[in-house]
Amino acid sequence: MRDLLKRLGWAGSISLFIIIFVALLAIFAPAVAPFPAQGLGAPNIADKLTPPSAEYWLGTDHLGRDMVSRVIYGARVSLTTGLLIVALSLVIGLPIGLLAGYFGGWIDDALMRVTDVFLAFPALLLAVLMAAAMGPGMVNATVAVAVTWWPWYARLARAEVLVLRGQPYIEAARVMGVSHGTIILRHILPSTSRPLAVQAALDFGPALLTASALSFLGLGILPPTADWGQMVNAGRAFFPLRWWYAAAPGVTIFVLALAFSVLGDALRGDDGGQGDVAR
Amino acid sequence: MSLVEIKGLSIRFGSLHNPIHAVRRVDLSIERGTIHGLIGESGCGKTISGMALLGLLPQSARVSADAFRFDGLNLLDVAKSLRGRRIAMISQDPAAALNPVLRIGRQMDDVLKSHSGLPRFQRRAAAEELLAATGLADPRRVLKSYAHQLSGGMQQRVVIAQALATGADFIIADEPTTALDVTVGAQVLALLKRLVQERALTVLMITHDMDVVAECCDSATVLYAGHTVEAGRTDELLAAPRHPYTQALLAALPDAVAKGERLASIEGHIPSPFAVIEGCPFAPRCASAMAVCRQAKPPERDDGNHCWTCHLEPHHG
Numbered sequence: 357m358r359d360l361l362k363r364l365g366w367a368g369s370i371s372l373f374i375i376i377f378v379a380l381l382a383i384f385a386p387a388v389a390p391f392p393a394q395g396l397g398a399p400n401i402a403d404k405l406t407p408p409s410a411e412y413w414l415g416t417d418h419l420g421r422d423m424v425s426r427v428i429y430g431a432r433v434s435l436t437t438g439l440l441i442v443a444l445s446l447v448i449g450l451p452i453g454l455l456a457g458y459f460g461g462w463i464d465d466a467l468m469r470v471t472d473v474f475l476a477f478p479a480l481l482l483a484v485l486m487a488a489a490m491g492p493g494m495v496n497a498t499v500a501v502a503v504t505w506w507p508w509y510a511r512l513a514r515a516e517v518l519v520l521r522g523q524p525y526i527e528a529a530r531v532m533g534v535s536h537g538t539i540i541l542r543h544i545l546p547s548t549s550r551p552l553a554v555q556a557a558l559d560f561g562p563a564l565l566t567a568s569a570l571s572f573l574g575l576g577i578l579p580p581t582a583d584w585g586q587m588v589n590a591g592r593a594f595f596p597l598r599w600w601y602a603a604a605p606g607v608t609i610f611v612l613a614l615a616f617s618v619l620g621d622a623l624r625g626d627d628g629g630q631g632d633v634a635r
Numbered sequence: 636m637s638l639v640e641i642k643g644l645s646i647r648f649g650s651l652h653n654p655i656h657a658v659r660r661v662d663l664s665i666e667r668g669t670i671h672g673l674i675g676e677s678g679c680g681k682t683i684s685g686m687a688l689l690g691l692l693p694q695s696a697r698v699s700a701d702a703f704r705f706d707g708l709n710l711l712d713v714a715k716s717l718r719g720r721r722i723a724m725i726s727q728d729p730a731a732a733l734n735p736v737l738r739i740g741r742q743m744d745d746v747l748k749s750h751s752g753l754p755r756f757q758r759r760a761a762a763e764e765l766l767a768a769t770g771l772a773d774p775r776r777v778l779k780s781y782a783h784q785l786s787g788g789m790q791q792r793v794v795i796a797q798a799l800a801t802g803a804d805f806i807i808a809d810e811p812t813t814a815l816d817v818t819v820g821a822q823v824l825a826l827l828k829r830l831v832q833e834r835a836l837t838v839l840m841i842t843h844d845m846d847v848v849a850e851c852c853d854s855a856t857v858l859y860a861g862h863t864v865e866a867g868r869t870d871e872l873l874a875a876p877r878h879p880y881t882q883a884l885l886a887a888l889p890d891a892v893a894k895g896e897r898l899a900s901i902e903g904h905i906p907s908p909f910a911v912i913e914g915c916p917f918a919p920r921c922a923s924a925m926a927v928c929r930q931a932k933p934p935e936r937d938d939g940n941h942c943w944t945c946h947l948e949p950h951h952g
Contacts, residue, residue: 527691528724528726529746529792530691532723532749532798533722533723533746534746534749534795542737
């Protein structure tokens, strides 16, 4: 543990703690939220738009719900979406990159040109189009963002494979008649995991932001489920007079996205610059 | 019938107008159950000829041959399907040929799984047996080791065991002793010789080392600038070389010179792979070159079990 923190540096360590803290809040939301029912969406009109106080630390929203509980429940949604986006992007991008890099030739050309098509659109625009076409909802929002995300993983995986494919031990395995599947899974995949892991950590923050942006635009998670992006949008109507409504989820998104970014950088620094993909 | 029969093999890269001639005209004939040496300097086309036998040439290579047969099959069609089944390869650097992050047992098992229908526990036994057959004292420990935990000689034995695991009857050994020190190299050569006898293997030994040829090859082919210049039984080749290039090579061996004298060398450089060669490829460096050598392809000569290509009339006696 001490070694890990030393490697991450002070900024990376703080980021790691912030992320673990938010993750724990999300996991134990029913136990730690002051008003679990309000966190899930139950209105409490009597106390609507109360400023921060001893009872409501971050005030209440336009339906009188405690902002602390809403933000904590929102963490569940946001972290899950972020995780799913990165996971889904890996699931799509990694096999495509592996196959393109390993087999080369027309397979490479075909797969990478498809990848280029997705890269040709601005990511958020494509995500908005997808989300609008599929309708709002958490699953749809996740898919919409992942569709714009996987090409980066495909390219990164392909680049790693191209380096590995030239290794004598890969060629030796081929000469010994080991099947393509075994070579890809056993010899190539494990060596690509590290740069991809760094990329995934770096991407968690932007994935979270994009998902929040979709919710903000009304294309992501719908009320009454708590979601930070959607809460910022709702709070906008009361800003700046009831500033706490938009600020509570907004600052949370900011802090968490920053934490992932700093942590990813700290991990990458340790990796000797591998996994550095311009975005 | 020879196991391998190659006539007039040529391999080119690059454009049609300005091709790179990697191999110009290689003839190679290998008898079953023998070790056949393929000798030549760097860049003469030894390794790339071996790659052609394995079907491992890059897609940009243009291969043509009058005959290119393995056990009667046309290798231009089937090289890929024979690779790892009937033809295996032992590479120059065993440390690089083994995956650094997988245990030897894992890598042996991958090969066995591709070639035998054996269940898991029998594959393990087979792997131990093969490692033992290559002279490794403690196969169980080797199976649990990573490549870096083994010495160079042990690594090369593991690679040989992998080649045996494919069940191949023809093994291409590309300078298998270059990365090893001399005594270990000699052990590996002795092992290959023993395996050839015990398992009815045929080996193509690619090398630039005349001592390796003298030590373990039954017959050999000498390449120069992508041409086969001479081929025959090792004893005849070494005792009575016919081609001026082979003669010059042998004269350049340290043993051929008295102590204290300068080593003999061959003046000049090998021709560029871009060059168009009209006559004999060795003519510009040949001490006994005649005018005809630069103009016309040298004829193929044969004195029974030894053949070479040269304009010089063989002088008997």
